[in-house]
Each structure stands twice: as structure tokens, then as C-alpha cells.
Amino acid sequence: MISGLFAFLVSSKLQRLISRPILHLEDTMRMVSANRNYEVRATRSYGDEIGRLIDGFNTMLSEIQQRDTALRGANEELKARTGELEKEIQYRKETQEELLKAKHAAEEASRAKSTFLANMSHELRTPLNAIIGYSEMLEEETRELGKSDSVQDLRKIQSAGKHLLSLINDVLDLSKIEAGKMGLHLENFEVSPLIAEMISTLQPAAAKNSNTIHVRVANNLGTMRADVTKVRQILFNLLSNACKFTDHGTVSVDVDQSKVEGADWVRFRVSDTGIGITAKQKENLFHEFSQADASIARKYGGTGLGLAITYRFVQLMKGRISVESEPGKGATFTVFLPTQVVMEGPESARSMASGDAASSLAESKAHKDTILVIDDDASVRDLMSRFLGKVGFQAVTAASGEEGIQLARQIRPLVITLDVVMPACDGWTVLKKLKSDPVLAEIPVIMVTIVDNEAMGLDLGASNYLIKPVDRDRLAVLIEKHRAGRSATVTEAPAAPFVSSPQQRPRESEMRASGKVDHAEDLVSRR
Structure with a gap:
């Protein structure tokens, strides 16, 4: 009986010694689970197996606490970044709206500018046409009366008027290109006569600076389908620049046909031995109102629109233009144009200037x-x-x-x-x-x-x-x-033959007296 009681007391004591740490560990687990508090630790009472179990549990809590702290930090950082992204999205949205408003304002300003230029060009060109027309009429009458001094003065009036008209037309052309309203009028034409016309037109400009013009045109050129007015303007701009920036030198014109990637191209190359262009100056060469150097405008004149318009015309016809030059060694401009320019969109079936007669x-x-x-x-x-x-x-x-x-x-x-x-x-x-x-x-x-x-x-x-x-x-x-009742296409008078040196060229006065220079200048200025 006594031994049984003793055994009961000993077992109860041992049970409390074993169960108390386990129950304490259970309470700690329940507390951690309920409050998500990973800072709590179980108390170790003994160094036995249960003590080691408690140590392992506490180590696990430490790792969980570290991960929880890192996760909370990452969440805070994510929230902060999300807030920044929301602000950035809002800023970009507002910026996009402002840009859209600015775009609409710029388009409206561009339309207003185009309208203004169109109206102003009409208001300016109308009196200019009268000035040029009356001066031409007076020149003829004065020449018949034998007043040579007055004839020269009237020619100066015509020249100044045509120069001003050309500047106005350049600005208007550029405005039309920017507005996307510059179209193409395609027709078939012979390349060689066009080159002859250009050389004849530019002979006085070349002679003015004592330049020699060399021309080489390939025999196999034949016909080309493009906008002849724009091709003429491209050549005129390049040749007039070459003559203007060259003094007592040579201007060369080479025209031939080449095949690139299976397509036929006409290559126009205009070279001179003039002042040349630096690498830095080339960067802005085809920009509007830009010249290679500000001093050039003072010395040689011009608005800086010629090459910009040339570049845009070449682009319109899906061509390419490039320049090679060294300061003091002249410049070479090369233009590639397709022999058969294709318009985007339907093309009218009619040909240019048909000149149909009445029935x-x-x-x-x-x-x-x-x-x-x-x-x-x-x-x-x-x-x-x-x-x-x-x-x-x-x-x-x-x-x-x-x-x-x-x-x-x-x-x-x-x-x-x-x-x-x-x-x-x-x-x-x-x-x-x-x-x-x-x-x-x-x-x-x-x-x-x-x-x-x-x-x-x-x-x-x-x-x-x-x-x-x-x-x-x-x-x-x-x-x-x-x-005369003819229905054939009106044909222009043949251009003057190529002239390779100033001494061989006819005097400008003789050409003007016959009407050749004025005729060519009018054709080139704006058709």
C-alpha cells in the first residue's frame, strides 16, 4: 500500500516535470499563431530532450521573424514604388494631354501660316506680275525707239522683280511641302534636251564668275517619267549654286543611267572647283533657311532655301541626294532619281499640256x-x-x-x-x-x-x-x-547648244534680245 502510494507520488512528480515544459511550448505556439508575433520565445527550463526541442522551436521562430521583417520591408518598398509609378503614370498622362494640345495648336498654327503665306503670296505676286509685265512691255517699246540706256534700266527692274518673285515662290513651295500639299505631276520627257536647257539658262551665271561649264551626257538616257518641273528646279538649284560659289573655275555636269538592285536610275552629278564645304557645315546643308556659313549669306546672298527645297523634291520622287566636299576643293552633289517615278495613289490618265484644238x-x-x-x-x-x-x-x-x-x-x-x-x-x-x-x-x-x-x-x-x-x-x-487646229502637244523651242567656256558663249545682251534667257528663266522660276 505504502509502496503503491510512493509510486503514485513519484509518477505524478515526473509527469509534471515532463508535461509542464511541453504545455508551456504549446502555449507559446498558440500565442505565436494567434498574434503573428514572431518575437515571442519559449522558456527553456532543462537541458534535456525537451530543452533541445524548445531551442529548435526558438531557432525556427528567429528565422521566421527575420523573413517576416524582410517581407514587411519589401512590401513597404513595393508600396512606395507603386505610389511612385502611379504618380509617374499620372504625370505622363498629363504630359501626353499637354503634348496633344500642343500638337493641335502647332497644326492650327501651321494651317494659319500656310493660309497667311498663300494669301500674302497672292497679294505680293499680283503687283509684282504687273511690274514685270509692264517693264517688259516698256522695254520692247523703248528698244524700238532706240533708247538703249532706258532699256538697261528696265531690264534691271525686271531682274529685281523676278528675283523677288522667286524668293516668294520658294517660301510658298516650302510651306506647301511642310503642309503635305506638294504633289507630283508625272510625264514622259527627254533628259538630254532638259540638260541643254539648263546649261543655256545658267550660261550667264557661269560667265559672270568666269567659269567654264563641262557637260557629259550618256547616249543611252532616252526618256524619263517624273515631274519635269521639279527635276528642272533641282538641276537649276544645284547648277546655280555651283556657278555662284565658284570663281574662275570649272562646273561639271555628268548625267548617266545606272541599275541599282534591279531598278533603273538616272544619276545627275554636279561638281565644281569652288569654296567647298566642311564636315560640320554639311550637317545643316539641307535644312531650311540654313547656309554652310553665316558669312556666306553676306558675301553671296541667298535665303538658304534652295538646297532645302531640292532635298524635299528629291524625296518626293523617292530619290537620293548626297554631297562630297572638302574646303577649298569644291563640292560634288549627286542626285539619283528613278527613271520611272511612281506616285502614291491613283494617277490621272491624261498627259501634260495636251493642247487639244477645238472641233x-x-x-x-x-x-x-x-x-x-x-x-x-x-x-x-x-x-x-x-x-x-x-x-x-x-x-x-x-x-x-x-x-x-x-x-x-x-x-x-x-x-x-x-x-x-x-x-x-x-x-x-x-x-x-x-x-x-x-x-x-x-x-x-x-x-x-x-x-x-x-x-x-x-x-x-x-x-x-x-x-x-x-x-x-x-x-x-x-x-x-x-x-492652226493642231492637237499635238505644244513643243518648246530647242535649247541652245552646250557651251564649254565663257569666251564661246553668246553675250547676255544678245540672248536677252532674242528672248532666250527670259524665256528659260521664266520656265525655271516657277512653272
Whole structure:
């Protein structure tokens, strides 16, 4: 009995010694689980197996605590970064909205600028055309009277007027390119005669600086399909620069055909022995209103638009332009243009300047020597009347589109010359009405305007398209073709032959007296 009681007391004591640490460990686990407090530790009472179990549990809690601390730190960092990203997204959204507003404002400003330039160019070019036209008329009359001194003064007026007109046209061209409104008018043309025309035109500029022009044109060039007006302007800009920046030197023109990646290209290379260009100056060479050096503008003049427009024209025709140069050793500009330029979008099926004559029925009823001039500018009407009278035609004038249509029905003229920019009823509307009227549709209409939109004029039914100031000789030829009843395309007079040195070139006065220089300059300045 006593031994049994003793055994019970000993077992109870041992049970408490074993169970108490385990129960304490259980309480600690419950506390950690309930509060997520990993800083709590179980108390170790003995160094036995249970003590080692408690040590292991405490070690595990330490590791969990470290990981929990690191996780909380990462969460805080993530929250901070998320806040920063939200702020950055909001900032970018606001910036994008501001940029969009700025873009719309810039586009609106660009449209306003284009409208302003178009309006101003018309306001400036209208009186300039009158100045140039009257000075040409006075020059002819003065020459007939034998007043050579006055003739030279009148030529200076013409030259200054044409130079100012060229600057205005350059600015307007650049504005149209920037606005994406500069299109292409493709036609087939012979390359060699075009080069001859350019050389003939630039001969006076080369002679002015005592330069020699060397020309090499390959025999296999043949025809090219491109915008001949823009090709002409590209060559004119490059050649005029070469002549201007070269003194007592050589300007070389090489034109040939090459095949690149299976496609046919025409290569135009213009070289000179002039002042040359540095590597730094090349960087801005094709930028608007930029010249290789500021001192160049002071010494040689110019606006810095020529090469910029040249570059844009080359791009429009999917070509390439490059320059090689060293200071003091001249420069070489190379232009590659496709022999068959392709327009983006549908191309009109008509060819340029068809010059269709009136039908035989219309001719039998029309006044064969009467030209109807429709223009709201009184000075233009006066100049056209005086000129047409000198070359054997009778001019009838109309100051508005509606008046012109009425007169056309009354007199059935041989040819109608038509301006575009007129109040109330503009030239496009008049042209549509003329071509939709069965009685008037066959009367040839020659557009005579400052608006450079030949494609629209020809698409609407115009027979020919001339840009003011008008080349009077060319206008007379066109009218004569219509009077003769020819339907073939009007052909320009052949260009002068190549001349390789200043001594061999005809004097500028002789060329101007024959009308060749003025004719070529008008063609090049803006057709």
C-alpha cells in the first residue's frame, strides 16, 4: 500500500516535470499563431530532450521573424514604388494631354501660316506680275525707239522683280511641302534636251564668275517619267549654286543611267572647283533657311532655301541626294532619281499640256482671232490686251467669272485665258462651267494664274497651264497652235547648244534680245 502510494507520488512528480515544459511550448505556439508575433520565445527550463526541442522551436521562430521583417520591408518598398509609378503614370498622362494640345495648336498654327503665306503670296505676286509685265512691255517699246540706256534700266527692274518673285515662290513651295500639299505631276520627257536647257539658262551665271561649264551626257538616257518641273528646279538649284560659289573655275555636269538592285536610275552629278564645304557645315546643308556659313549669306546672298527645297523634291520622287566636299576643293552633289517615278495613289490618265484644238464645228462658228481674257486684275487685262494686239489677235476682257462665261457664249472666242484667284466665282468654277456647257466645251482654255496647281487645271479640262509672270512668246505659240487646229502637244523651242567656256558663249545682251534667257528663266522660276 505504502509502496503503491510512493509510486503514485513519484509518477505524478515526473509527469509534471515532463508535461509542464511541453504545455508551456504549446502555449507559446498558440500565442505565436494567434498574434503573428514572431518575437515571442519559449522558456527553456532543462537541458534535456525537451530543452533541445524548445531551442529548435526558438531557432525556427528567429528565422521566421527575420523573413517576416524582410517581407514587411519589401512590401513597404513595393508600396512606395507603386505610389511612385502611379504618380509617374499620372504625370505622363498629363504630359501626353499637354503634348496633344500642343500638337493641335502647332497644326492650327501651321494651317494659319500656310493660309497667311498663300494669301500674302497672292497679294505680293499680283503687283509684282504687273511690274514685270509692264517693264517688259516698256522695254520692247523703248528698244524700238532706240533708247538703249532706258532699256538697261528696265531690264534691271525686271531682274529685281523676278528675283523677288522667286524668293516668294520658294517660301510658298516650302510651306506647301511642310503642309503635305506638294504633289507630283508625272510625264514622259527627254533628259538630254532638259540638260541643254539648263546649261543655256545658267550660261550667264557661269560667265559672270568666269567659269567654264563641262557637260557629259550618256547616249543611252532616252526618256524619263517624273515631274519635269521639279527635276528642272533641282538641276537649276544645284547648277546655280555651283556657278555662284565658284570663281574662275570649272562646273561639271555628268548625267548617266545606272541599275541599282534591279531598278533603273538616272544619276545627275554636279561638281565644281569652288569654296567647298566642311564636315560640320554639311550637317545643316539641307535644312531650311540654313547656309554652310553665316558669312556666306553676306558675301553671296541667298535665303538658304534652295538646297532645302531640292532635298524635299528629291524625296518626293523617292530619290537620293548626297554631297562630297572638302574646303577649298569644291563640292560634288549627286542626285539619283528613278527613271520611272511612281506616285502614291491613283494617277490621272491624261498627259501634260495636251493642247487639244477645238472641233471643226466650233472653229467654223468661233471668232478665229478673238481671245477672251478672264481676270479680275485690271493690270493683267491691260497687259494681255496690248500684247495680244501686237501679235495679231483681238482681245476681249472680262473682270469676273460670270461675265467671262456670258462673253464666251456671245463671241465664241478662239481661246480663253483664265485666272484662278477671282472673287465670287473662281477660275476652277468657271472652268467646270465652260467644260460642262456643250456649246463652250470645245473652246481651248489656257490657265494663266499664280496658283501652282497644274494637275487640277488639266484634270478639269484646261488645254494648257501657264504660271504668272507669263512667258509671252510661249503664250503666243500656244494660241497659234490652237488657231492652226493642231492637237499635238505644244513643243518648246530647242535649247541652245552646250557651251564649254565663257569666251564661246553668246553675250547676255544678245540672248536677252532674242528672248532666250527670259524665256528659260521664266520656265525655271516657277512653272
